[in-house]
Amino acid sequence: MTRVIRSSAVTLATGYVLLAFTALVLFAAPLLYAWQETIKDFRFEILQEDSQRLAHVFDLRGPAGLKAFIDERVGMQIAGERMLLLSDAAGRPLAGNLPAWPQSIPAHAGSYTLPVTLDGRHSMVAMVLATLPGGYRLLVGRDVDRFAPIERRFWYGLAGAVAVLTVAGLIGALLIRRALLARIQSTQQTVAAIMRGDLSHRLEVRSSGDELDTLAQTINRLLEQIEQLVHGIANVSNSIAHDLRTPLAELRSRLEELALTRPPVEETFAEIDAAVADVDGVIRIFNALLRLAEIDAGLRRSNFVETDLGELVAKAVEFYLPAAELKGLSLTLRDAGPTGARCDPVLLAQAINNLIDNSLKFVAPGGHVELEVERLAQGLVAVTVADDGPGIPEGDRPKAAQRFFRGDASRGTPGVGLGLSLVEAIARLHGGSLELADNHPGLIARMIIERGTAAVAGDPGHPRINPDRPRRDAEVTA
């Protein structure tokens, strides 16, 4: 692992250095070329001007005059590194600081850059050759190597830049490697701890919010989900062991007793009916668990369609109204009109019915159950079922949605303790949650779900801003 990191950091740094080096060369090469070309042009221009001036002197004063002029300039060292040579038509030197026509110089007039040996020294010379009237020939040249030091300095500078770049790259690589190693080591420790079985560990997230932090946050969310699932599985296994074993044990003892005692026919049939009811109870638990597993796996998201939540709730209220009346309860709906949501209508209907079912089971005759559909901000919508029954003690509320949890108040009532976990799972599938609160007295169960991109005819779409909005308390009557 460490070797991979080292090599990856060094590879990265090498890559960066090479990239910078290439950029430098790409920048310097045209510069050098342009610079050399400009100087060359400039140099020939000067030499050209020089030779024209000398030709002018020749025109005015003739060969002898030019010879004197050149001699004077050579004598005064005005020429400097300039080379001057005047010869007659036969090529004999008349004046200048060159002893003879160099061998390599061509006979035609023009501009050349040629190697010339002067006082036993080889050098590159830029020169202009001119032919004057009467066959006289004039050479004006200049030693190119005079500019060599400048060019050398340029190359030194370039090399220096490359060196600085390489060192900076290496230092950068070392720093990156150290930082990366430190973070990866902490990640490794966390992961090792998780693999040892302690799922509560989380990756360190710094406040810098860089890419690694984003990654760490994503992984932490993943870990959270894994932890939840693992706990869920453990809980379910325990609960199954307990809650399925109880009715199965009952069933088994019933059948065994039947086989042992062989009671009269009528009694036998009664026992068989009871046994079938036991099995039905087991099947009911089983179905609820299967559905929970299905929801938790998130498989049902494909069934999401545009649904009017208001209608779904109104239908559920209407469905339960006769049962509520029979028990002497009032079941009312605070109607919010059409409220679109993108959801699984089968599951949501089940969730809403579970909540109402729950309230009807626990609220004493004469009590009240009230439903409300509320559009919330941030694209959420809440279905609230408020009752004035026994409620759930505050200490039990966080546990209420756990599988197979049955509060003290629910002892002796039908049900297996999966109703609220189902509601909670369904809300979670819809990007929401189930909140339980105190209604002083009673229970407020609030199922919040995401609306998705829903559009239903008649739905204003946005939450009404005024909290004191006129409420239509519509009692649904049979």
Added chain:
Amino acid sequence: MKILVVEDNERMARFVTKGLKEAGHTTDHAENGRDGLFLAVSEPYDVIIMDRMLPGNIDGLTIIDALRKADNHTPILILSALGDVDERIKGLRAGGDDYLAKPFAFGELLARIDVLSRRRRQDATQTALEVGDLRIDLLARKVWRGTRAIQLQPREFQLLEYLVRHAGQVVTRTMLLENVWDYHFDPETNVVDVHISKLRQKIDADEERQLLRTVRNAGYMISAEPPPVT
């Protein structure tokens, strides 16, 4: 009625065929997909009960698909251990007419077969239904018992219509939940019973002859015939 049972589990097949015989039906049994398909195409049946997972290469849905493609419209009830809503939808889309998940109550199976076998004979353009002296006007959505007009809520009307359309047949609670309310889950409380007793109050109260009655361990039935004396 002549019923084909395609089921590979011997015990389950015996349970179903025996129960059907006791209810007065004749049955054929196929224990794999190939025999099932062969029987289904060669014999006229009133209803086919089809398991989904069968030994061999031919499963239940394949048989249904083949039958429907061959223009065979025998009502088919799928009986399967795959009970998810998704699986149910898959089964119905393949051409099944009804879907019952295992394990099931035999009364539920019998009631559904009854309804399936008579579905074909129903006239969709009917405008009125009658059971004894109970009359339903489907267009005006009005109900009379003799000369007495009965006021019903929309859902009660739907409930009564479903019962009357299946007059003389047992209708289970699950069938009512699915067909009247479109609910595909079992509420924990006896909500359907309460709806029925409310409806019964409205149509049968103070009448000499009770039309809507409860069939023990199965469901409900609306019928002009007096209940059989047992």
